[in-house]
Amino acid sequence: xxxxxxxxxxxxxxxxxxxxxxxxxxxxxxxxxxxxxxxxxxxxxxxxxxxxxxxxxxxxxxxxxxxxxxxxxxxxxxxxxxxxxxxxxxxxxxxxxxxxxxxxxxxxxxxxxxxxxxxxxxxxxxxxxxxxxxxxxxxxxxxxxxxxxxxxxxxxxxxxxxxxxxxxxxxxxxxxxxxxxxxxxxxxxxxxxxx
Amino acid sequence: xxxxxxxxxxxxxxxxxxxxxxxxxxxxxxxxxxxxxxxxxxxxxxxxxxxxxxxxxxxxxxxxxxxxxxxxxxxxxxxxxxxxxxx
Numbered sequence: 001x002x003x004x005x006x007x008x009x010x011x012x013x014x015x016x017x018x019x020x021x022x023x024x025x026x027x028x029x030x031x032x033x034x035x036x037x038x039x040x041x042x043x044x045x046x047x048x049x050x051x052x053x054x055x056x057x058x059x060x061x062x063x064x065x066x067x068x069x070x071x072x073x074x075x076x077x078x079x080x081x082x083x084x085x086x087x088x089x090x091x092x093x094x095x096x097x098x099x100x101x102x103x104x105x106x107x108x109x110x111x112x113x114x115x116x117x118x119x120x121x122x123x124x125x126x127x128x129x130x131x132x133x134x135x136x137x138x139x140x141x142x143x144x145x146x147x148x149x150x151x152x153x154x155x156x157x158x159x160x161x162x163x164x165x166x167x168x169x170x171x172x173x174x175x176x177x178x179x180x181x182x183x184x185x186x187x188x189x190x191x192x193x194x195x
Numbered sequence: 196x197x198x199x200x201x202x203x204x205x206x207x208x209x210x211x212x213x214x215x216x217x218x219x220x221x222x223x224x225x226x227x228x229x230x231x232x233x234x235x236x237x238x239x240x241x242x243x244x245x246x247x248x249x250x251x252x253x254x255x256x257x258x259x260x261x262x263x264x265x266x267x268x269x270x271x272x273x274x275x276x277x278x279x280x281x282x
Contacts, residue, residue, distance in 0.1 A: 044277065077203045178245055194227075
């Protein structure tokens with residue numbers, strides 16, 4: 001599937017979306033890479049906390065949120081494919097579906113945090129729990145940014161700004177959404193699976 | 196549904212299946228080292244699928260594609276190293 005839009009300067013290789021969004025995505029991925037290094041560092045220093053940690057969490061919420069993120073990413077791909085065939089209404093509808101996925105992620109995360117508090121999973125005195133909140137809060141912030149990007153793209157699509165020949169902004173919002181998905185693909189096993 | 200949409204749907208279902216596989220591994224069915232190895236592989240595969248089929252980084256020789264693909268080699272390697280160190 002060739003999703004790359006040719007928006008690069010003459011002579012430069014094409015990148016999907018635009019170069020600006022890739023600067024943002026690479027910054028985000030670098031930020032998360034540092035967090036993953038911190039996870040490995042603290043896991044090495046506090047093995048007992050990390051061995052017992054995943055069992056303290058609500059695994060069902062982690063699995064549900066992973067499925068929701070992946071499904072929302074799929075809806076975002078469908079939005080891009082729709083605008084490529086110049087179907088702006090379908091693209092807008094798929095973007096709305098992707099946004100609803102993002103909002104569902106935030107809702108599940110809020111319910112999970114409430115469950116954590118009720119079960120004493122608070123970020124004091126345990127390195128795993130501190131890392132859990134560090135990673136998930138940071139990711140949550142990026143999900144909020146991604147939702148705002150999707151809202152912007154929905155509004156632009158609603159007012160006819162995108163078509164088959166020009167949908168750079170829509171593609172940029174979708175790419176950022178996938179980057180947020182990529183970060184969660186790593187976070188999920190680090191926190192919920194690896195004992 | 197055209198071929199691109201069908202492919203996107205297939206990739207999505209594959210990603211969901213890999214997620215359920217990861218969750219099952221979390222039940223402790225395998226020794227920790229083997230679990231870490233399979234989890235690292237799943238993370239690498241899921242990342243590669245999203246990079247290729249969702250983000251559209253398909254151009255051979257693209258440095259951006261190389262950097263993103265490398266990310267999903269290094270991070271699984273970090274998982275393996277962490278497991279090997281007995282964390």
